[in-house]
Amino acid sequence: MSESISIQPNIHCEPCKECGARPVIEQTRKGFVVVCPTDKKHFTTKPGLVNIDEWNRANKKSPVLNAPQYKNKAS
Numbered sequence: 001m002s003e004s005i006s007i008q009p010n011i012h013c014e015p016c017k018e019c020g021a022r023p024v025i026e027q028t029r030k031g032f033v034v035v036c037p038t039d040k041k042h043f044t045t046k047p048g049l050v051n052i053d054e055w056n057r058a059n060k061k062s063p064v065l066n067a068p069q070y071k072n073k074a075s
Contacts (some may be wrong), residue, residue, distance in 0.1 A: 004037060013052055014059040018042040023055055 004024035007013055013023050016036040024037045030047035034055040045054045 004035075007034075007052070011052065012056070014056045016042050017059045023052075023059075025050055 021038050023034045032050045034045045036042035045051045
């Protein structure tokens with residue numbers, strides 16, 4: 001419908017795991033989606049509010065996001 005909106009550099013976004021591009025925001029009839037700017041088939045969030053967390057979970061490569069959650073208590 002309209003042109004893409006770039007996400008500010010100070011907002012943490014994982015790059016696309018297919019091509020390495022930084023995602024952009026596009027407006028659809030159902031709401032906003034976070035998409036890969038090079039190819040819409042790589043990954044697209046569900047329409048609605050801008051959901052960068054959903055994008056990061058689907059494209060995570062960061063060791064902080066992939067760190068195992070330990071349930072052992074420190075002694």
